Amino acid sequence: MRRSVWAITHGWQTGRHPVSREIRVKACWVSAALLAALLGGCNRGPAPEPDEVRQSKERGPVKFEVTVRPKAVWLGDPFEIVLEVRAPEDYVVELPAAQALPDLQIRGEETPDPRPAPEGGLEWRRVFRVESLASGTLEIPELIAKYGRKPEQAGEPVRFQNELQTDPLKVEVRSALTTQDSLMNPRDITGTLSAKPSLKRLIAKGVLLAASIAALATAAVLAWLWFRRRQRNVPPVAPELVALQALEQLGRRDWIEIGRARDYYYELTEIVRAYIERKFSLAAPEMTTEEFLNALAHKPSALPYDAYRLRTFLEACDLVKYAAFRPNRTDADQALMTARAFVHETAAAAQRAQLARMQQQSGEGQAA
DSSP states (O other), X not given: OHHHHHHXXXXXXXXXXXXXXXXXXXHHHHHHHHHHHHHHHHHOOOOOXXXXXXXXXXXXXXXXXXXXXXXXXXXXXXXXXXXXXXXXTTEEEEOOOGGGOTTEEEEEEEOXXXXXXXXXXXXXXXXXXXXESSOEEEEEOOOEEEEEEOOSSTTOOOOOOEEEEOOOEEEEEEOSOOTTOOSSSOOOOOOOOOOXXXXXXXXXXXXXXXXXXHHHHHHHHHHHHHHHHHHHHSOOOOHHHHHHHHHHHHHTOOTTTTXXXXXXXXXXXXXXXXXXXXXXXXXXXXXXXXXXXHHHHHOGGGSOSOHHHHHHHHHHHHHHHHSOOOXXXXXXXXXXXXXXXXXXXXXXXXXXXXXXXXXXXXXXXXXX
16 A cells, blocks of 8 residues: 555656546646635735724614624715614504714605515614714714504504613714814915816817818908909099089078178189099199299199189189178079089180090000
């Protein structure tokens, strides 16, 4: 027998024993599994404790249990107080009401109907959702559950002859304040921490901004081109038409009858001077009558009109404007007719001169 054992051991070491290779491999795997189980059992730590505090009282077939979860909360965070009573079906239970928790802020309460318990009988349950008004160690006071048997006849009041009372439970209420903080001298509010924008978001914002700027620029260019085209399509109004229309409106006013002859003649000379400036590029509105007439005397070809007739018209208007001469309606109408004749004759003369220049240029072009 010793030899057999020695032979098997020696055979495994030298590889000459008749035991099959498959048996040797299985033995190695079994040994490795046993070693791993042994090491795992040695390193296994204690099971985590439940995040709750619980206490129960029991008398006969009735058991009263109070559970508070979690066992440590932050100030202002809600937590639950669960009351459970398991009793036979022929018992009636009265659970503690919210008034039993005077130092807590009740945020909610649930009291479902009694339901069958796993171990038999009925389970009576009530859940309070509460908040603490102060930090530190909070003590849940003693809670009393009353019970009694069901009355034999319907309609009879229940007599709660027995009760179960739990001991106080302690819960830790944490606060964000430190030992260096003071309610009378609070710390300053820190600045807002904003998340750093990602590269994709920055690129998207840049593309959106560039597209918006391009759209606005395109709209501005299109609006400018449309405005230019509209201005180009509208032909300018001839100065003589503007002057004749202004003279027509002036003739309809009753300024002579109401004593505004000076305003009437002032407006009349302004219409004529503005016409001369626009039609012949002479700064007539900026000159006095004498200065304007002297300028025409040195350059008579600048205005195709009889200088003597123009002088007579302008000096007659100056008498009304500056010499307090009071014309009648006939004098005003005569002055208005003179102004109209001046516009018609000078416009016609300017048109003839323009046609002559065009014919001359055409002839020179053909000769060349």
